[in-house]
Each structure stands twice: as C-alpha cells, then as structure tokens.
Amino acid sequence: MSGRTRAGLASARALVQALAYLAPSLLVFAVFVFYPLVRNAQLSLYDTTPFGDLSRFAGAGNYAELLRSGEFLGSLRVTVLFAVYTVPAGLVLGLPLALLANRRMRGIAAFRTAYSFTIAVSIAAAALIWEWMFDPNVGILNYLLSLAHGPRIGWLTDPHWALPAVAATTVWQSLGFNVVVLLAALQGVPDELVEAARIDGSGQWAVFRHVIVPAISPALFFVGVVATLGVLQSFGQIHILTQGGPVGATNAIVYSIYRNAFFNFRFGLAAAQAMVLFVLVLAFTTLQFAVFERWVSYG
Amino acid sequence: MMPASATSAYEVAAAGRRPARARALRRAAPGAGLGLLMVLVALIVLFPLLFALSTSLKGGAEVNLYPPTLWPRSLDLGNYAAALQQAPLARFLLNSLIQSGAITLGQLITASLAAFAFSFIEFPGRRWLFFLFLSTLMIPAEVTLIPNYLTVRSFGWLDTYPGLIAPYLATAFGTFLLRQFFLTIPRELADAARIDGASRRRFLWTIVVPLSRPALATLAIYAFLSSWNQYLWPLLVINSTEMRTVQIGLALLQSQEILSWSLVMAGVILIILPTVVLFVFGYRHVVRGLTAGAVKG
Numbered sequence: 328m329s330g331r332t333r334a335g336l337a338s339a340r341a342l343v344q345a346l347a348y349l350a351p352s353l354l355v356f357a358v359f360v361f362y363p364l365v366r367n368a369q370l371s372l373y374d375t376t377p378f379g380d381l382s383r384f385a386g387a388g389n390y391a392e393l394l395r396s397g398e399f400l401g402s403l404r405v406t407v408l409f410a411v412y413t414v415p416a417g418l419v420l421g422l423p424l425a426l427l428a429n430r431r432m433r434g435i436a437a438f439r440t441a442y443s444f445t446i447a448v449s450i451a452a453a454a455l456i457w458e459w460m461f462d463p464n465v466g467i468l469n470y471l472l473s474l475a476h477g478p479r480i481g482w483l484t485d486p487h488w489a490l491p492a493v494a495a496t497t498v499w500q501s502l503g504f505n506v507v508v509l510l511a512a513l514q515g516v517p518d519e520l521v522e523a524a525r526i527d528g529s530g531q532w533a534v535f536r537h538v539i540v541p542a543i544s545p546a547l548f549f550v551g552v553v554a555t556l557g558v559l560q561s562f563g564q565i566h567i568l569t570q571g572g573p574v575g576a577t578n579a580i581v582y583s584i585y586r587n588a589f590f591n592f593r594f595g596l597a598a599a600q601a602m603v604l605f606v607l608v609l610a611f612t613t614l615q616f617a618v619f620e621r622w623v624s625y626g
Numbered sequence: 627m628m629p630a631s632a633t634s635a636y637e638v639a640a641a642g643r644r645p646a647r648a649r650a651l652r653r654a655a656p657g658a659g660l661g662l663l664m665v666l667v668a669l670i671v672l673f674p675l676l677f678a679l680s681t682s683l684k685g686g687a688e689v690n691l692y693p694p695t696l697w698p699r700s701l702d703l704g705n706y707a708a709a710l711q712q713a714p715l716a717r718f719l720l721n722s723l724i725q726s727g728a729i730t731l732g733q734l735i736t737a738s739l740a741a742f743a744f745s746f747i748e749f750p751g752r753r754w755l756f757f758l759f760l761s762t763l764m765i766p767a768e769v770t771l772i773p774n775y776l777t778v779r780s781f782g783w784l785d786t787y788p789g790l791i792a793p794y795l796a797t798a799f800g801t802f803l804l805r806q807f808f809l810t811i812p813r814e815l816a817d818a819a820r821i822d823g824a825s826r827r828r829f830l831w832t833i834v835v836p837l838s839r840p841a842l843a844t845l846a847i848y849a850f851l852s853s854w855n856q857y858l859w860p861l862l863v864i865n866s867t868e869m870r871t872v873q874i875g876l877a878l879l880q881s882q883e884i885l886s887w888s889l890v891m892a893g894v895i896l897i898i899l900p901t902v903v904l905f906v907f908g909y910r911h912v913v914r915g916l917t918a919g920a921v922k923g
Contacts, residue, residue, distance in 0.1 A: 341749040344826065351795070351796065352759070355736065363769075366773035367770060367773050424667065427663075432661075436909075441672055444902075445671075446851075447902045449901070452898050455880055455891075456678045465689075507916050597772055604768055608764075
C-alpha cells in the first residue's frame with residue numbers, strides 16, 4: 328500500500344518536472360494554435376462586425392453562403408486546377424534531376440547544389456523574378472516566343488495564361504525540395520538490388536521502371552502530397568503576381584480567405600472558408616502520415 | 627554469438643558493396659555527353675536566378691531594352707546601393723534578422739526543453755502529450771490566421787517585433803527532431819549524472835545540448851530559413867514601412883508606381899543572399915531538415 332503511494336508520488340513528481348520543461352511550448356501552442364482553432368470554428372458560426380467581434384449567431388449560415396457563392400466555388404475550382412498544373416509537373420521534372428544528381432562522379436556535389444538550389448529562394452523572390460520574365464513588353468519569355476514566331480502573351484493578364492504562369496513559378500520554386508527528397512530516396516536504393524536486376528539482363532529502362540520506381544514510390548507519393556498541401560496553402564506568389572485575377576482566374580483558396588477577412592472584413596465568412604481548408608489539409612496530412620507509417624514498417 | 631554473427635553479416639554486406647561501388651564508379655566515368663547534359667540542365671534550372679543577377683547589374687535604361695540583353699553591357703552596382711537606401715532594404719534586412727534570429731533562438735530553447743522531457747523523463751501522460759504536440763502539425767497556419775490576427779491585435783502587438791515572433795516560438799517539428807536525437811544518447815549518461823548529483827537541468831545544458839550540436843544545427847538552419855521566407859503573417863501584422871520584413875518589403879517595392887526591374891532584381895539577390903549562404907554551407911543540415919519527415923531514420 329505504502330509502496331504504491333510512493334510510486335504514485337514519484338510519478339506525480341516526474342509529471343510536475345516534465346510539465347515545467349514542456350510549459351514554454353505548451354503556452355505558445357495553447358495561445359497560437361489550439362485556442363485559435365477553437366476560436367476560428369466559433370467565428371465561422373457567427374456574423375461578425377467589421378472589427379472582428381461576434382455580432383449574431385448564424386449557425387450554418389456562413390457555410391450555406393459559401394456553397395451558394397460563385398466566388399468560393401470558383402476558388403475551389405482554381406485550387407484543384409492549380410494542383411493539376413503543378414503536382415505532376417513537379418514530379419516529372421524533379422525525378423530526372425534527382426536521377427542525374429544521384430550519379431557517382433567527381434564534382435557531383437556541385438550538381439546536387441545546383442539542382443536543389445531553389446530551396447534557398449523564397450516564394451516572394453521567385454515570384455518577383457518570374458514577374459520580370461513574364462513582362463509582356465520587354466520580358467525574356469515573350470522574346471523567346473517571338474524567336475519562334477509565337478504570339479505575344481499577356482502571361483499575367485490573360486485569364487487563360489495567368490494560372491499556368493503562377494503554376495510555372497510555383498513548380499520552379501518547389502523543384503529544389505522535390506530533388507532533395509527524391510535524391511535521398513534514390514540513395515537509399517541498395518546497389519545490390521540494381522546490380523541483381525542488371526545481372527538478370529534487364530536494360531536501363533526496365534531497371535528504372537521495375538526496380539527503382541517501386542523502391543522510391545513512397546518518396547514520390549510524399550512529394551506529391553507535400554506539393555498538394557503547398558498548393559492548398561499557396562498565397563505569396565498569387566499576391567505578388569496576380570492578386571487573384573484576372574477575373575478570379577488565380578483566386579485560390581487562401582487568397583480568397585485573405586480577401587474576405589482583410590478587405591471585405593467578413594471574418595465569419597472567411598473563418599468558414601478556413602474550416603473547409605482545414606478539412607482538406609487534414610485529409611491530405613492524414614494520407615501522408617498513413618503512408619509514412621507504412622513506409623517505416625515495410626520499407 | 628549474436629554480436630559475432632552480426633559482425634560477420636556486416637562484413638559480408640560491406641565486402642559485397644565495395645566492388646559494386648567500384649563498378650558503378652567505373653561505369654560513371656563520365657561520358658562527356660552526359661556531363662555536358664548535366665551542365666546544360668543546371669543552367670536551365672538556374673536560368674531565372676542568373677537572369678535576375680544579370681538584370682540587377684544593368685545600369686540606366688538597359689533593363690528596358692528589347693530584345694533583352696543576357697549580359698549587362700557594364701557592371702553597375704548602383705542598383706544595390708539604391709535598393710539598400712531607397713527601399714529601404716537595409717532596414718528590412720535588419721527587421722528580418724531580428725525576427726528570424728529571435729524565432730530561431732526561441733525554437734532551439736523551447737524544443738530542447740520539450741524534447742528533453744519527452745526523452746529523459748518518465749511521466750504519466752507522456753504519450754498523450756507527445757501526440758498533442760504532433761497534432762499541431764496537422765493544423766495549417768492559414769486556419770489559425772484570423773484568430774491569431776485578432777489576438778495579436780488585442781495584445782497591442784500589431785506592427786511590432788513580438789507580433790512577428792511570438793506565434794512561432796514553439797515547434798512540434800523541432801521537438802520531434804531533437805527527441806529522435808536525444809533518444810540516441812545513452813541512458814547510462816543520465817544515470818551517471820544523477821549519481822554525481824547533477825540536477826536534470828544541469829544534465830540537459832552541460833551534457834545533452836553539447837552532444838546534440840548536429841541536430842540543433844539542423845533545427846536552427848531550418849527555423850531560420852522558414853522564418854526568413856515567411857510572407858503572409860508579416861504582411862498581416864505589419865503596417866508601417868519601417869517594420870517590414872525583407873519579403874514583404876520587396877514585394878511592396880514592386881507594387882510602387884515607378885518600377886525599375888533592375889532595382890527589384892538587386893533587391894531579390896540581396897534578400898536571398900543569407901539563405902543561399904546557409905544553403906550552400908549548411909547543405910547537409912538543410913537536406914536533413916527537409917527529409918526528416920520523408921525518409922525513415
């Protein structure tokens with residue numbers, strides 16, 4: 328009996344000690360992660376004043392308004408299209424670069440740095456560089472097009488081209504990350520596996536297709552999910568390049584939240600949009616963790 | 627018995643690998659064609675950056691020439707001086723340095739403390755609290771954006787450093803990263819320290835932290851890179867020109883009436899310089915930080 332009490336006392340003391348070490352993190356998480364999550368859910372159920380105070384309980388009113396609003400449905404459409412433009416392109420461009428960077432030769436470190444260099448470039452810097460290249464009059468892209476007798480394109484002002492232009496900027500900026508992750512995965516493929524396939528008489532392509540791709544498929548999947556999450560949360564490039572325009576062609580979900588909250592001062596409606604974003608992100612993060620788990624256990 | 631067989635298995639594997647590696651090296655003895663292709667690919671990937679660098683060195687009206695020139699006719703550093711003074715990028719750089727420095731230092735401290743509790747103290751509810759930490763990774767910043775803006779405003783922190791810094795002072799990712807490293811530190815060290823009468827706190831700061839320098843460096847570089855590159859949060863909490871961080875300072879420079887692309891490109895080169903230096907010299911750490919969630923280990 329007294330032994331149990333002593334054990335209980337010891338574990339209580341351990342708990343108090345541990346909490347002292349955890350307190351700084353817990354405080355920050357409580358104030359800036361958990362409380363705002365609850366507050367956001369609450370805001371989404373209310374009409375709010377332009378100052379952000381609750382004015383009237385609206386129930387599902389904000390959500391109903393979203394479903395009726397062409398702007399919100401449009402922003403979902405833009406976000407999906409944005410993902411379609413960027414995620415496969417990021418993989419298709421990232422994998423060959425990672426394969427090249429995985430070669431064993433003198434000076435390979437320089438190539439690895441070069442191929443993954445855009446990690447060092449912020450989204451704002453990338454957007455500014457591409458905005459300059461997209462310049463309709465003196466930009467380098469229209470000049471290169473003119474060499475091929477192509478038309479002069481209003482990359483950021485033409486509703487057909489604005490989203491592909493924003494997507495190109497995004498793909499370039501995230502390429503470095505894709506290369507680093509895929510390269511790390513390629514380096515984890517055992518030499519013996521590749522050698523064995525070669526001895527069996529498989530050609531380069533067969534080895535790539537039937538040995539390397541399956542071996543790195545979790546990394547490919549991981550890159551795809553991270554890119555999708557990146558699209559769901561993209562803001563800076565849109566704010567700099569197009570401000571959601573022309574005519575909503577690049578009005579992806581976070582930009583739409585930003586507009587509703589900080590320009591239209593409809594905090595309740597924007598909070599409801601944020602809840603929808605939360606559900607989407609949660610779905611993809613869960614997928615990512617699930618695959619990560621499988622990878623760790625069977626990899 | 628066990629260790630012996632493990633060793634021999636390792637030796638077999640290593641012996642098997644060595645010739646394989648030599649063969650691979652011989653095969654890779656670069657075909658000049660492939661080497662050329664690799665250089666060409668590097669140039670294409672880096673082209674936007676090289677073109678930005680070239681643009682930043684163009685003087686006067688050369689930037690508006692059509693067709694655009696690939697090489698500047700003369701090297702003009704005037705754009706850099708102008709960007710630093712007029713924008714004023716020098717002030718933005720200082721703001722970002724304070725913001726990112728404080729976030730990095732803060733995350734190193736809070737994550738070390740938390741990771742220590744999760745790896746060296748046996749306490750009831752440990753699993754549950756660890757899960758609570760990890761759950762913050764599932765909550766995107768965009769969802770907490772509006773309430774956090776309202777909170778920071780109610781603290782009177784709009785347009786201040788605390789407003790920029792406070793929400794980022796804790797990190798679940800960093801805690802996880804450090805915990806994984808702390809778990810590799812032999813438990814015997816903790817027992818020995820306790821017998822020596824060292825307090826837990828002293829054990830953390832004099833033994834665990836110095837032993838964990840590689841993991842701390844990874845976290846520091848990761849934290850600095852991501853806070854230096856922040857965009858949306860600084861855009862919301864900062865109103866005045868003097869308090870802008872580099873990213874939004876530069877972006878808003880571009881939206882001004884009179885726009886000189888050579889000036890903006892000089893600004894771009896200046897603001898990516900610190901991250902480029904970190905990236906090139908801390909490549910190993912950057913890679914480890916980015917792949918921590920992706921690659922088992």
